[in-house]
Amino acid sequence: MKAKVFVYVCLSIFLWACEGTPEQQNVEVAPTPRPIEPQLCTEPRPQICTMIYDPVCATREDGTQTTEASDCSACGNSSVVSYLPGECK
Numbered sequence: 001m002k003a004k005v006f007v008y009v010c011l012s013i014f015l016w017a018c019e020g021t022p023e024q025q026n027v028e029v030a031p032t033p034r035p036i037e038p039q040l041c042t043e044p045r046p047q048i049c050t051m052i053y054d055p056v057c058a059t060r061e062d063g064t065q066t067t068e069a070s071d072c073s074a075c076g077n078s079s080v081v082s083y084l085p086g087e088c089k
Contacts, residue, residue, distance in 0.1 A: 001009075003048075016020060025089065036060065036084055037073065038082035038083065038084055039078055039081060039082060039083055039084070040081065040082050041074070041075035041076075041081060041083070044077045044079060045075055045076055046072045047076070048050065049070060049072035049073045050070075050072070051075055052070055053069050053070065054068070054069075054070045054071070054085075055067050055069060055086060055087045056068050056070065056071050056072060056074050056083040056084060056085055056086065057084045057085075057086060057087060057088035057089075058074035058077070058080045058082075058083045059080065059081055059082045059083065060079045060080055060081065061080075061081055061086075062079075065088045066088065067087045067088045068080070068083065071073050071083055
């Protein structure tokens with residue numbers, strides 16, 4: 001008799017533990033974007049760059065902006081002082 005009660009209690013606990021929990025609402029929170037700061041070109045300037053196209057907006061010494069193929073190709077130009085990721089607008 002005690003064995004039957006024990007088995008019944010164990011099965012009840014097992015079934016209770018297997019019950020699904022209420023689903024939580026999955027709310028995705030977008031990360032807060034950090035302000036994009038210009039990346040300064042440093043010396044020594046690159047002499048050879050890979051052929052990867054990852055456009056940047058390069059700022060020249062006179063303040064003009066041009067779209068360059070990559071950060072490497074932008075900083076390879078001695079008149080470029082900084083760049084931002086993405087094409088110029």
